[in-house]
Amino acid sequence: MPEAEIGVFGGSGFYALLEEVEEHPIETPYGPPSDVVVIGEVAGRKVAFLPRHGRRHQIPPHAINYRANVYAMKMLGVQRIIGPCAAGSLQPHVRPGDFVICDQFVDRTSGRKDTFYDGPITTHVSTADPYCPQLRALAIATARELQLPVHERGTVVVIQGPRFSTRAESRWYRSQGWEVINMTQYPECVLARELEMCYVNISLITDYDVGLEGEPGITPVTAEEVMRAFRANNERLRELILRLIAKIPRERQDCPCASALQHARVHA
Ligand SMILES: [Zn+2]
Numbered sequence: 001m002p003e004a005e006i007g008v009f010g011g012s013g014f015y016a017l018l019e020e021v022e023e024h025p026i027e028t029p030y031g032p033p034s035d036v037v038v039i040g041e042v043a044g045r046k047v048a049f050l051p052r053h054g055r056r057h058q059i060p061p062h063a064i065n066y067r068a069n070v071y072a073m074k075m076l077g078v079q080r081i082i083g084p085c086a087a088g089s090l091q092p093h094v095r096p097g098d099f100v101i102c103d104q105f106v107d108r109t110s111g112r113k114d115t116f117y118d119g120p121i122t123t124h125v126s127t128a129d130p131y132c133p134q135l136r137a138l139a140i141a142t143a144r145e146l147q148l149p150v151h152e153r154g155t156v157v158v159i160q161g162p163r164f165s166t167r168a169e170s171r172w173y174r175s176q177g178w179e180v181i182n183m184t185q186y187p188e189c190v191l192a193r194e195l196e197m198c199y200v201n202i203s204l205i206t207d208y209d210v211g212l213e214g215e216p217g218i219t220p221v222t223a224e225e226v227m228r229a230f231r232a233n234n235e236r237l238r239e240l241i242l243r244l245i246a247k248i249p250r251e252r253q254d255c256p257c258a259s260a261l262q263h264a265r266v267h268a
Contacts, residue, residue: 004039004048006245007078007197009069009188026075030067030113034059037072043246048076052184061161061183067113070191079258080135080198080248082241083189086230087156087182087203088164088221090174092212096229099240100154100180100203101139103131106173107186109160114187116194122266125193126256134255135200135248142244148236154179156203158186164221170210181209198257202240204233 002024021040026033038049050069053059073081087100094100117123143150157173159165161183165173173181180203192199206229207221252258 002037002039002076004046004073004076004078005080005250006042006045006248007048007050007073007076007081008241008245009052009081009083010049010241026072028068028071028075030071031065033068033072034064037076039076042242045245045248047245048073048078052188062109062112064184065113066188066191067116070188070195070197071116073192074195074197078197079252080132080200081192082135082139082200082202082244083185083192084202084204084237084241085182085184086206086226087180088207088209089179089205090157090170090181090209091177091179092215094151094154094179094205095149096205096207097233098149098151098205099143099237100151100156100205101131101136101143102156102180102185102201102203103129103136103153104155105130105185105189106155106157106176106178109158109183109186111160112187114190116191123194123261123264124266125190125260125264127190127193129256130189130193130199132198132200132255132257134253135198135244138247139200139202139240139244142247143240146236146240146243148240151179154203156180156182156185156201158182158184165210167210167220171213180205193257193260196258196260198252198255202237204230204237206230206233
């Protein structure tokens with residue numbers, strides 16, 4: 001089995017950057033991941049890349065086998081996962097082109113396989129703080145270094161998709177004060193926690209969801225617009241991730257992720 005210490009759920013834009021990549025098809029007990037895993041080196045660190053939608057973006061958010069993707073990283077020995085994603089903004093001050101290092105999520109998905117623990121060992125991991133505090137701090141510092149427009153915290157509401165929100169849904173989410181909307185953060189980050197891996201999200205804002213109240217010029221998001229905005233910012237995102245990888249300490253310190261299962265099990 002090949003090895004890697006850091007995992008990235010990214011798109012194909014990353015492949016080109018690595019000089020020598022090896023492709024590894026991986027089978028997991030939960031089925032095949034979205035694609036082959038590509039392993040390469042960044043700043044002397046072994047990094048595994050896996051596009052969560054597949055290389056041809058053929059797997060929609062609700063159909064992704066999140067368990068297989070996350071488990072494949074675990075099988076490689078990955079301890080830290082960087083999970084960038086395209087996302088919409090629910091608030092005027094979070095603008096397209098901004099980066100949000102989310103610290104909370106709200107799950108509005110349904111029917112997704114979102115746990116590795118279906119019994120017989122009943123396991124309840126804490127997700128009070130679902131994202132790794134150590135990786136979040138490093139991601140924020142790195143974004144600041146690169147002078148990127150970054151928000152140090154944010155709540156992402158994860159919708160089931162594949163459709164976008166209605167105006168009423170979007171207004172409801174906005175009125176709760178939530179900043180970001182996306183279709184893939186859940187259960188990816190929780191599954192990483194269940195396997196005691198650190199996970200950090202980098203949301204790249206591509207649009208204003210259904211628009212902005214009082215700003216009739218902004219039209220509701222389309223898939224074409226998301227892809228256009230994502231491509232336009234891909235280079236900055238890549239730079240951010242590569243710099244972040246170089247900064248990650250080899251040992252985990254002061255983060256609860258590595259011992260997430262310690263008090264999580266129910267013993268009769
Ligand atoms: Zn951690």
